[in-house]
Amino acid sequence: DVKVTQSSRYLVKRTGEKVFLECVQDMDHENMFWYRQDPGLGLRLIYFSYDVKMKEKGDIPEGYSVSREKKERFSLILESASTNQTSMYLCASSFLRGTEAFFGQGTRLTVV
């Protein structure tokens, strides 16, 4: 059973804090993705990675960075959290070609 695990279910952070969201998968998937999910806007791709130490910008990368030092772990970093980054964050992984993506349970981040 594929597992994609996000380190926190809920987070509350203050404006200006540096925030780390962690995601780990156990299926040796090459691709990993970070999305934010907002009502009416669906899932918007922030960053993705197709290999260790490789990263590509998605559609809304501003204010975020990522790190992939190991194949199984993909971290999303909010350099200086702002209130407009309050959202549900979803991590996903898949094999290299367009096969099924498996999702984590999500992290609901509130920036106050």
Added chain:
Amino acid sequence: AQRVTQPEKLLSVFKGAPVELKCNYSYSGSPELFWYVQYSRQRLQLLLRHISRESIKGFTADLNKGETSFHLKKPFAQEEDSAMYYCALFSGGYNKLIFGAGTRLAVHP
């Protein structure tokens, strides 16, 4: 640019009625298209993909390259189909998986 459009935010039907959730895409290459579903308090999960041409939980979707559409259909909706449905496009050239805005399906008894 790659884009996925789901024009309906909400689709409300009665049990037993047919359902069609619309999805249009924009992609210059050969698309790989998916439907994902998120039931209340559950993770997003794959419902079906166009290459497998299968029916899952009574749902089917046909890729129409001429109309750049991948609509999801079910002849008789059930209450347990109530969920959020997302159409997704994998653009192999860029290794990106992008989603539409989603359609909430509400099936009433």
